[in-house]
Amino acid sequence: MSRPAILAQLKRALLTEAGYRCAIPTCRGTSSLQFEHIDEWHKVKEHKFENMIILCANCHARVTSKEIHKDAIRKYKNNLAILTGRYTTAEWRLLDFILDNSPDAVDQNGKVRLRFPQSDQVTYYGLVKDGYIVFEHYKAGIAIGETVSNQIGIVFTQKGVELLQSYKNGQTIQKVDMG
Ligand SMILES: [Zn+2]
Known part of the structure; x- marks a missing residue:
């Protein structure tokens, strides 16, 4: 199964959620932003908002190499939802x-x-x-x-x-x- 493109609407929602910055709070970089699947693509085979997050290329590499654990990414994602849902x-x-x-x-x-x-x-x-x-x-x-x-x-x-x-x-x- 070929991997479909991520829809523009979903990309915008993810970028907005992360404030157009890397979602890792100690980084919050603004360049080379990428769309990461928290549970990996080959397992989920779908682009779903709840399972995706914005990372910069550098942090993305650190996640791929498991220097940053997926559990941590999941927590960052949960916190983003609380912060953006409740505060200006x-x-x-x-x-x-x-x-x-x-x-x-x-x-x-x-x-x-x-x-x-x-x-x-x-x-x-x-x-x-x-x-x-x-x-x-x-x-x-x-x-x-x-x-x-x-x-x-x-x-x-x-x-x-x-x-x-x-x-x-x-x-x-x-x-x-x-x-
Ligand atoms: Zn980063």
Whole structure:
């Protein structure tokens, strides 16, 4: 049986799920992205969203050589589903940003060295609601022209730091009760 092409719609869904980056949290590379079957093609003989993931060529090779185990890939896939299903793209990018810049981006008190306009509270509200971050408020932060914009800072709670570690290590991210 010849291997059919992966449909464009499925490719897009997989790329979107992974944020157009390698799905391995310690890598998150953006070049030479490939479509990997978690259970191998010769066993499943179908292209199915649940069984596929985006990997960069480098990580793909590490999976093929079994340096990265398939069980780990399965966990990364599960975590992606939780993160993309529950949080905004901005929230998820914040987690990636911190992992990309770790440990410099977060100080010992869990504070992220970034300030956002106060209106961004809405964007990050999912992480607040689930107890992963809290806001710090700054009065009259930067002056943009004539307008002075109040700003918020972001502080990761203990639970938030644990979320980052779980995401990075591919440990199962706890599902928060929908409330
Ligand atoms: Zn990679």
